[in-house]
Amino acid sequence: MSIEIFVMSDRRLDSIAEWQKAIEQEGFNLRLDASRPLEAIGGHLPAWRGSEPAGFECDHSDPADLLDDDDLADIDVHRRWSQTLAFRFGGDFLALWGAFAAATAYARATGGVVFDGEAGEVLTPDKAAEIVRDVELELGKT
Numbered sequence: 001m002s003i004e005i006f007v008m009s010d011r012r013l014d015s016i017a018e019w020q021k022a023i024e025q026e027g028f029n030l031r032l033d034a035s036r037p038l039e040a041i042g043g044h045l046p047a048w049r050g051s052e053p054a055g056f057e058c059d060h061s062d063p064a065d066l067l068d069d070d071d072l073a074d075i076d077v078h079r080r081w082s083q084t085l086a087f088r089f090g091g092d093f094l095a096l097w098g099a100f101a102a103a104t105a106y107a108r109a110t111g112g113v114v115f116d117g118e119a120g121e122v123l124t125p126d127k128a129a130e131i132v133r134d135v136e137l138e139l140g141k142t
Helices: 016-026 063-067 093-110 125-141
Strands: 003-009 030-032 047-049 056-061 083-089 113-116 121-123
Touching: 003 093, 016 030, 016 093, 030 093, 047 093, 056 093, 063 083, 083 093, 093 113, 093 125, 113 125, 121 125
Parallel strands: none
Antiparallel strands: 003 083, 003 113, 030 047, 056 083, 113 121
């Protein structure tokens, strides 16, 4: 089963380097693969937590596909966003951490929000960062 989260914003970051800087500013130990330009992202995005793989699927998508979904009609996404970056991952805890860390940094850097499709909840970057920190605590227990 795949889990999806989305960053909704009104702008895109210009590069993986800009995104990586945003991740570092959050204090997350996540390194994104920079071998493709950000605008070419689609499918698996390799990423690492230290030396451990923490990659996830990531692609730009049409915000209307998400915002016009009848199943989401009761969810307040705050406004009609112009950009959506989708993240998908399976049951891998490191991939969950990587996707949430990357999404949190991207949302803060673009003035956006994180939409957790599983919980049906719109998260501020601060709330999403709390989730990342909670997952980090769980990772430390393994």
